[in-house]
Each structure stands twice: as C-alpha cells, then as structure tokens.
Amino acid sequence: xxxxxxxxxxxxxxxxxxxxxxxxxxxxxxxxxxxxxxxxxxxxxxxxxxxxxxxxxxxxxxxxxxxxxxxxxxxxxxxxxxxxxxxxxxxxxxxxxxxxxxxxxxxxxxxxxxxxxxxxxxxxxxxxxxxxxxxxxxxxxxxxxxxxxxxxxxxxxxxxxxxxxxxxxxxxxxxxxxxxxxxxxxxxxxxxxxxxxxxxxxxxxxxxxxxxxxxxxxxxxxxxxxxxxxxxxxxxxxxxxxxxxxxxxxxxxxxxxxxxxxxxxxxxxxxxxxxxxxxxxxxxxxxxxxxxxxxxxxxxxxxxxxxxx
Numbered sequence: 179x180x181x182x183x184x185x186x187x188x189x190x191x192x193x194x195x196x197x198x199x200x201x202x203x204x205x206x207x208x209x210x211x212x213x214x215x216x217x218x219x220x221x222x223x224x225x226x227x228x229x230x231x232x233x234x235x236x237x238x239x240x241x242x243x244x245x246x247x248x249x250x251x252x253x254x255x256x257x258x259x260x261x262x263x264x265x266x267x268x269x270x271x272x273x274x275x276x277x278x279x280x281x282x283x284x285x286x287x288x289x290x291x292x293x294x295x296x297x298x299x300x301x302x303x304x305x306x307x308x309x310x311x312x313x314x315x316x317x318x319x320x321x322x323x324x325x326x327x328x329x330x331x332x333x334x335x336x337x338x339x340x341x342x343x344x345x346x347x348x349x350x351x352x353x354x355x356x357x358x359x360x361x362x363x364x365x366x367x368x369x370x371x372x373x374x375x376x377x378x379x380x381x382x383x384x385x386x387x388x389x390x391x392x393x394x395x396x397x398x399x400x401x402x403x404x405x406x407x408x409x410x411x412x413x414x415x416x417x418x419x420x421x422x423x424x425x426x427x428x429x430x431x432x433x434x435x436x437x438x439x440x441x442x443x444x445x446x447x448x449x450x451x452x453x454x455x456x457x458x459x460x461x462x463x464x465x466x467x468x469x470x471x472x473x474x475x476x477x478x479x480x481x482x483x484x485x486x487x
Contacts, residue, residue, distance in 0.1 A: 196222050196242035201249065212253040217382075219258045220246035225296065226341050232295050239299035240306065247310050250318070257307065257318040258382065263367070263392050263454040265301045265322065267291045268444075270451065280454045282322075282388045289452055304388075311387075321378050322454070324369035324392030330477035331372060347441070348482060350434030351403060354425060356411040358418040358442065362400030364450070367393050368482065373472035380466045381459070390456035393473050406482055415446075 182189075192211065195202035203211065224238035243259065250257035266280035267289025280287065285308070291301040310316040325344055328335040336342060351357055369392050377391045403410055413421065419442075426435045463469075 196245050197237045199245070201245050208249075208252075212249060215249075215253045215255055217256050217258060218246055218250040218253070219260075219378075221260045222246075223260065223300075226343070232298075235295050235299040236302075239296075239303050243303040243306050247307065247316060247318075251310070251314060251316055255317070256382075257316060258378065259304070259307050259318060259320050260378075261304050261320050261322045261388075262297070262300045263322045263324050263390055264294075264297050265289075265291055265304060266452045266454045267293075267297065268450045268452060269448050274448055274451065277451050277453070280452050282386055282390050282456070282458050285388075287452075290448070318387070319382065319384070320388040321381070322388060322390050322392075323374055324367040324390075324454075326371045326374060327368045327478065327482055328370065328480070329372040330370035330472040330480065333480040333483060343437075346434045346437055348406075350432075350438045351410075352407055353432075353434070354418075354421055355407065355409065356413050356418055356421055357399065357403050359400075359412050359414055361445070362412060363398050364445075365396040366399050366402060367396040367454075368402075368478045369393050370472050370477060373470075376472075377459075377463060377468055380468045381462055384459075384462040384466075386458060386462065389459045389462065390454055391459065392454060392456050393478075394456050394460055394470070395473070397475065397478065402478075402482070405479060 192203065192207070200208045220243060222238070222242055224235050246257060246259065263280075266284075269290055270276055270278065270288045271290050272288055278287070280289075285304065286301075292298050304320055307316070307318050307320060311318055327344065335345070340346070374391045377389075381389055381391075400412065422435060422439060422442075425432070426439070429435065460470075
C-alpha cells in the first residue's frame with residue numbers, strides 16, 4: 179500500500195546474501211548490476227543490541243559492509259552507509275566521569291565502544307568505510323541513526339519486534355507497571371523511521387561525511403512512560419529491584435526481565451557521560467527543507483504505543 183504500490187514499477191529485487199562474496203550473486207549478474215547502479219544504500223545489518231554471538235554480528239555488520247563497499251567501488255558510485263549514534267559509547271574509558279558531547283565529526287574519542295558487540299561491529303564497519311575512502315577513493319556518506327521507532331504517520335513498527343531492544347524494554351516496563359526513579363530524568367532519543375528515511379535521502383548532497391539522524395530534543399523517560407502508561411508507579415531502586423526479581427521468578431522464560439536487569443546494572447556502574455548531538459546535521463536539514471514536524475511528542479507517543487503488546 180501507499181509508497182510501495184506507487185513505486186512498484188521502479189523496484190527490482192535481486193536475491194543475495196551480504197555476508198557472501200559478491201553478495202552471493204553470480205559473476206555476470208554482479209557485473210551487470212555494478213554497471214547499472216547510481217548509488218549503494220547500505221541498510222542491512224543485525225541490529226540486536228543484546229545478543230552474545232560476536233561472529234554473527236561481524237558477518238552481518240562488518241562483512242556486509244565490506245561487500246557494500248566492494249559493490250560501490252566496482253560501480254564507481256557513492257556509498258550511503260547506515261551506522262548508529264550508539265557508536266558514541268557511554269563513557270570515556272580513561273576518564274569515566276568526564277562529560278562530553280559526540281558531534282558529527284567525531285569518531286573514536288576513547289569511548290567504551292567494545293563493551294557491546296553490536297556497537298563494536300558498527301564502529302568497525304564505519305572504520306572500514308573511512309579506510310576505503312582514504313586508500314581507494316571511495317565516495318561515501320555515513321548516517322548515524324538514532325533509536326528508531328514506528329512511523330510517525332501511523333506508528334507501524336518493524337516485523338520482528340522481539341529482536342529490538344527498545345521493544346523489549348518498553349514491554350518489560352509495561353508488564354511491571356513501574357519505572358525506577360533513577361531512570362526518570364534520563365533522556366531517551368526516539369527517531370521515527372519515516373523521518374530517518376526522509377532525512378537520509380534529503381542529505382545525500384550534504385557536504386559533511388558523517389551525519390546524525392536523531393531527535394535533537396529527546397524526552398525524559400519518566401515523562402514519556404507516565405503518558406504512555408497511566409498509573410505507572412515510580413519506585414526507588416530497592417523497591418523496583420524487588421518487583422523485578424519477583425517477576426523473574428514468576429516467568430523465567432521472559433527475556434525482557436534479565437535484559438532490563440543487565441541494563442540497570444550497567445547504568446549503575448557507569449552513568450552515561452557521552453551525549454551525541456546533531457546541530458550540524460539540523461542545519462543541513464534546514465537547508466534542504468526538512469523540518470522536525472515528525473518529532474513532536476504526539477508522534478513519538480504514537481510510535482511507542484504501537485509496540486506495546
């Protein structure tokens with residue numbers, strides 16, 4: 179429906195596998211494809227933030243990027259690489275208490291990127307893009323996406339939500355009907371997927387290499403969840419931990435409870451001290467006529483409410 183129906187005559191699917199040489203495409207078909215393309219938009223990735231299989235992440239996110247780079251070089255066309263603002267990490271390894279911003283021109287600033295397999299894979303993938311720009315003349319742009327949520331138009335979310343960290347987090351908070359007070363003031367970037375797609379296309383001619391596609395004014399968790407879940411209780415750390423442990427004992431198969439417990443433990447050990455910003459990207463968006471009307475509190479609520487079971 180909608181855009182898909184209108185664009186059907188312009189879309190041609192090619193079966194392949196980004197983790198295989200030539201993306202699993204036959205030699206002659208690959209050669210023909212490289213001659214026909216005008217650009218490569220590399221959006222395929224394993225976006226689970228909580229899995230432990232490093233090989234899977236590296237195959238999808240690093241080898242996949244390597245194949246996207248190879249295709250762009252073969253066709254002598256620009257690569258538009260989708261990365262993540264989460265490569266900013268949470269704190270500086272050598273100075274964990276120091277607060278700092280992470281801007282578009284930043285890359286490795288000493289952050290703890292290696293603590294999370296997903297973040298590590300996206301960091302290494304970006305490094306691969308920059309290496310090929312420097313050594314092989316690859317023309318590329320990197321779009322660091324924020325935490326993607328449902329479309330601002332109707333809240334529709336991804337088809338496999340159970341693999342999404344935010345989906346699990348929201349549904350776990352909903353099932354507990356409680357939020358720890360220590361998270362109430364922590365801001366949470368929510369970026370509707372349709373806004374991100376519009377921004378990526380509009381910014382293809384921007385002079386910057388890396389861009390931050392994210393909400394410039396993220397909402398505090400306490401405000402967001404209080405509106406989303408009427409009657410939500412705000413509990414101190416000890417009370418919340420007790421409720422969480424009781425839930426774990428009742429439902430040992432629920433992946434959300436141990437995941438939330440791990441997130442809380444990480445947060446308590448290392449408060450977030452690195453804050454991604456998107457000031458330069460916003461200026462570029464203004465110049466190409468893309469506003470932030472999709473980032474209102476109402477549209478973000480709609481996109482979040484849609485993922486509740």
